[in-house]
Amino acid sequence: MTALIDTRDRALAAFYGLALGDALGMPTQSLSREQIKQRFGRITSLTAADADQPIAPNMPAGSITDDTEQAVLVAELLVSGGGRIDPSDLAQSLIDWEAVMQAKGSQDLLGPSTKRAIEMILAGHSPEEAGRFGTTNGAAMRITPVGIAADVLDEGAFVESVIQACQVTHNTTLGIASAAAVAAVVSAGINGASLVDALDIGVRIASRAEGHGHWIAGGRISARIRWAKQLCEAADNHQLADLIYDVIGTSVASQESVVAAFALAHQVASGQLPAFDALCTAASLGGDTDTIAAILGAMLGACQGMGAWPHGLIEQIKAVNSLDLDELVEHLLSLRAV
Numbered sequence: 001m002t003a004l005i006d007t008r009d010r011a012l013a014a015f016y017g018l019a020l021g022d023a024l025g026m027p028t029q030s031l032s033r034e035q036i037k038q039r040f041g042r043i044t045s046l047t048a049a050d051a052d053q054p055i056a057p058n059m060p061a062g063s064i065t066d067d068t069e070q071a072v073l074v075a076e077l078l079v080s081g082g083g084r085i086d087p088s089d090l091a092q093s094l095i096d097w098e099a100v101m102q103a104k105g106s107q108d109l110l111g112p113s114t115k116r117a118i119e120m121i122l123a124g125h126s127p128e129e130a131g132r133f134g135t136t137n138g139a140a141m142r143i144t145p146v147g148i149a150a151d152v153l154d155e156g157a158f159v160e161s162v163i164q165a166c167q168v169t170h171n172t173t174l175g176i177a178s179a180a181a182v183a184a185v186v187s188a189g190i191n192g193a194s195l196v197d198a199l200d201i202g203v204r205i206a207s208r209a210e211g212h213g214h215w216i217a218g219g220r221i222s223a224r225i226r227w228a229k230q231l232c233e234a235a236d237n238h239q240l241a242d243l244i245y246d247v248i249g250t251s252v253a254s255q256e257s258v259v260a261a262f263a264l265a266h267q268v269a270s271g272q273l274p275a276f277d278a279l280c281t282a283a284s285l286g287g288d289t290d291t292i293a294a295i296l297g298a299m300l301g302a303c304q305g306m307g308a309w310p311h312g313l314i315e316q317i318k319a320v321n322s323l324d325l326d327e328l329v330e331h332l333l334s335l336r337a338v
Helices: 002-028 033-040 066-080 087-104 112-122 127-133 144-149 155-166 173-190 195-209 221-233 237-248 254-269 275-283 289-304 311-321 326-336
Strands: none
Touching (some): 002 289, 144 173, 155 173, 173 221, 173 289, 275 289
């Protein structure tokens, strides 16, 4: 019974950690590091967006963005598909999601890789072909439900599950490997792995996943995660954010933002940063802050459980967004047991 409760706790912490990181990074997304310093100093809690926020103007503190919303979309497809995602269903769901966002007047729309893929699908290309140019972090940002529903202990089946979730929009070596890395950490954490061990599993699965999808030129995800760990090992917490921003990069490119999330996770694993402080650092970096913090929150939550997150902030996110992930997580875990 204890193991079952712990598994549920870690799965909930992964999904709510994603939402928490997303909401922390909401007001700073697409701002430079210098702009964030001038406006906020450093993000330390849930914060409202300014009127001139380029993507989420005037959104209240605790608001989630596309990272969490699209992860929920993937989770619902997994549940309805009994653990499988039909590429055409994912494509249509993403089209419908953007239509709802546009109707709201939101600027939080589909990312560049996903947008291009959807345009190809609407033009008559197959879902498999549409994702051949996707190298950004869109697949990695919404992959957490796959990590909850699929067990990384069966590596071959696990990578296939990741490919299903990536194929429509990010059917490339970089897109699949980056999503596989994140999902593997989540899955390993839910199995009970420590953060140190889960991060190692993430690198191994990324390396295995790099053999799938259309080849795209760019630094290999697994190699860059290893390099970033070494790069940041000697950095203190004051140097760390600048090092990540200046050298690793914080753009939507998967080999920057996903690697940046892993770099911060390694600092948590080494004991140099508490989990919530790491999320605040991610939200304060500059660039694609909401996605970096969301990916980081999912990985840390899966390995440390709900105790890693301030209860009041999770409750605020639930209230602001009418977000209740408990039942959805239960369904995802039932798929894991199949």
